[in-house]
Amino acid sequence: MTDKNTELLKEIHEIASKCDRCGNCLLVCPVFAVNSREACGARGMVNAARALTKGGVAAEEDILEAVDYCLLCGACIDVCASKVKVPEVMLKTRQKLVHLSDKPFDYSAEEKEKMNEAFDALCERCAEIEGPETETNRKIAYFFGCQARLDAIDTAAKTVQLLSKTADVELINNECCGLPALTRGHVDVFVEDAKQNIQLFEDVDTIVSDCACCSDTLKKVASYLANDPEWSERAAGFSKKVFSLSEYLAKIGYLPEKHEEQITYHDPCHLGRNQGIKKEPRELLKAVGGYVELAGADVCCGGPCFFPSDYPETSDALLDKKRQNIEKSGAAIVTTECYNCLKQLKRAAEKSGGKFKAVHISEIL
């Protein structure tokens, strides 16, 4: 076994062995609520990872299957008395067992072509946008995420338009943030993407991303390259430049225009929990007008990277709960700051028969 592999197993053991199996996580684990076999909940998944480090307990394929079911939402950590880093140990286990996985982890050639064209399309649309009304030295770059490129160019354009009111916005044809590869355990591919992005944004001081998945992952680049002597400093510098949309707008004191309808907000797991950004979007929306809080706002919508296609039934079950909560809130519009969540919420809007609309927060602000 290579040094890296042994190291990885040690890291998995270090995290998983902190679990004392109290079971509190299972009260909030969204997938366990759908599928109540032990191996389908946070506690079972963490201990499956522990079984991997022990060896000889269960087939590695089965362990991979168990840890693949994790949404990586982190709701478990909120209630865990020992704060076991469940999503992290899930990712490390997937990384350790990556040789057993034949699931796709990258976009297809057609999708990649579409994404390139999308960049050109965005540049075209944004050519007409005027700069900020008041004089400002602010220069930022927009990170154009893959999900936005594939099905929401209009929304991205709205974000750029919004950002252009506050600063001089540069459009860079960035690489994928690498989350899909990371999710599947292909850390090497993620690191390659990261290095590309570091170089592309070298001359930029501020990077704004309107997709929680991207902003979170880009902020994590520093930790993944911390032990690389050639890249660690550049990576640290890079991650420091990254801001989520509402984080940036709150920082500069942006004042949105008023809007008539009742609005509510769904916390993307990658924004609320992972980045701790919950107050900023809410403050911005409250300034817009009739804001109502969504019950279970931070419960995962079931739409993270690959999850809806890997586990359609569970994804639908989670989405259904989200839809019911949105309907109960009485809001006409539900907003969010993540393209994966947005896709999922739009499906919910459809299923509700038009009782509410789902839009990106940039379309409201």
Next chain:
Amino acid sequence: MITQEVVQKIRNIVGKEHTLDSDLDRFGYSYDSSFVPLFPASMPDLVVRPRTTEEVAEVMKIAYDNAIPVTARGTASGRTGGSIPLKGGIVLCLDRMTSVIELDQKNMMITVEAGVRTGDIYNLCAQKGLFYPPDPASFKFSTIGGNIAEDAGGMRAVKYGVTHNFVMGLEVVLADGRIIKTGGKSIKNVTGYNMTQLIVGSEGTLGIVTKAILRLIPMPKFRNTLLLMFPTLDGACDTIHQMLQAGIVPASAELMDRTCLKAIAKNRKFDFPDTVQACIVTEVDGSEEYEIKKQAEQIEKIANINGVVEIRIAKTAQEADDLWAIRRALSPAVGALAPDRISEDISVPRNEFPEIVRRIRTIVNKYNLDFAVYGHAGDGNLHPSILCDMSDPEQAKVVHKAVDEVFAATLELGGTLSGEHGIGITKQNYLKDALGEAGVDVLKSIKKALDPKGILNPGKVWPEEEAIHD
């Protein structure tokens, strides 16, 4: 051990998706929340998850006919290995039996299936102004069936008692699959032996509890929570001692020492003065507001006599919840302080609480060990935790010595080795010391009568000597 034919029969009863036999699935049902090591795993041969009493009875009949060991399980939050299947066989997981049969407001009783979470029972009753008091730290997640099997305690025991004080009746599936009902809703009821109270705390070794009738009391209208911080452990213990002697019975009075406070502060924002060595969280309740005000004043007075450094009184329900959340998170937080943690569950007569704490400290200091003390100071039940690294053979040796001495001290003071966690696996060796040989023989006779083939949770409570009959 279980033939494919038998597995198929069981699949036909509970359904294919609720009969688990893969390695990983079985591993998931081989552990609980005790410090029994995860490996080598005590794997069951089969995990069965029934939905109804009838399914349980049919499965038990098959198990009995084929002499297959059966270990009942709720959500495996237990602390003594009660739901760990020591001899393979079937893990009978009742967590799908979540029906509330009836909330009888007139009689103030609730009838539930064994898999209902205790926290859900509490909430359901609270909505109707009724109160189910027993609140083990795991209550949000543990099942009532599990609580009953272990006669779970909790923080409110000092004023209200433990689980068995609230069980009026049970539906039990016997080892051979027959179903009996014990007790009932009548307040006065002496019909044969008190089987209800025999089954409560029997740790799944005498029968499988499938339903329970629990009595409730009116929800106290007013509550107040106080946090008291002391410069000495003695000051804290004496405060509780004097409180009770003065006739103030708090709904709960929890003690935490400095090691515990530091453990909590690691994972959540919690500030306390440097001089603080021990802290008490106590709740007073009553039906009149002046009652709880008076109790709070009296407690403050006594605390001041004993040198209290800081007093925090919760002003809102949310603040009270926050204070209690600290206490509930304690056990796992302490567990995370060291690679291993040997935690005990000793109980002494209330007045001996300060003395047992002093003796434990002496013992642990003698062996140069680190420890944390917390517990239900109001009722004499405490959980001293020895923090160590059992992979160090030197430490392992002295830890066992220390635990032995702690137990000896407990028994000397007229106490018991199992306040509320049960005996399970982890305390079997001390049973004879506690009960004497005749005492253990009586238990064995009862076990033989109700489970002649020895298939119900074998290997628990006392070390097994006889093999299972075929």
